[in-house]
Amino acid sequence: MSGHPNDDLHPESWPVAAANPGFAGDTGEFTQLTEDDVRGLSFVGIRPKDGGHASVAGTLPYQVAEKDPEAPIFSGPYEDRLEKVLSRYPDRQAALLPTLHMAQEVRGFLSPATLDEVAQKLGLSPAYVRGVATFYTMYNLAPVGKHLIQVCTNISCNLCGGDAVLAEFLKHAGTEVGETSANGLWTIIEVECLGACGFPTAVQINDRYFENVRPEDVPAVLAQLT
Template identity: 60%
Template structure:
């Protein structure tokens, strides 16, 4: 990410970073610059809501009530409205997630090819349950609907990296690779 990011793409950065700064200000520095660029691309402020929530989540790691209020202030929307929209979309974490958000596709394409075994392996090795964060704060494993790469089952996305053709026996290696 650089200061020179083109306005056309400033809002299209759905990013889940390993490093999360839940208390970081919204927005400053390069993020302030991106925020302002986003606003130039739409005829009204409301339309910037999804990009700005993505931006906030990139910084803070999740969409907390404080984030919702701040985003509402920035875009002249009520907190209830922002909460309503944020809760409609599955990518906005309304609760904190681990350093690595592991999303295992269980869509029909992957399910036909035993995606559940991959998901179970992740849960077993991270010692978590679906949606819960491991005690060390490192992992949150969730099952997600079709990630749209059905020819490469099972598809797993960790933060913003996509892994294709993941087999249950490869899960351990994948987890090691993360660290």
């Protein structure tokens, strides 16, 4: 019997299976690897000293993969990672989505050659892999800038100025929707709901969310994305 009506909302009081039946526990997948090993990341940005909405600070640092379109996808720590990914699925086909994510993390986008390489590695047909990669908008099928900036303009964000935030990003980056700025740093796209409707306008930059972004925050946010 819980002592407080909200006790049931506290995850720590839940049995793990009830909290998330799909939770696989600590698989140990990343325990042997440093973040740099796993992602090839450099961290860019620091907690903003000035500018930007206060709520943005909690989402930093944002992760930036070292994108090299020629880099080997399945070697070194990535080979280990693929093995661990494969061990979590009943067959190689089921591991296609995380494998594509890994390829994108390494190379920045999924070229036809990269898709063929993934298909060969997993023993799938190139047509099947292309069908999957082109279905999901999270896969970049063309090169993007160092920072992929996804501005939500769906209903909640739209009502709170999402269009103005998007326009401000485009103005300061000097680019158009879907295109990359001349300095190669920023690709700005407009996206549907990011699932952060309570914190409009929501902007996803690489793997991290920026929330409650206002048009006046944009210059300070862009200034950190170098």
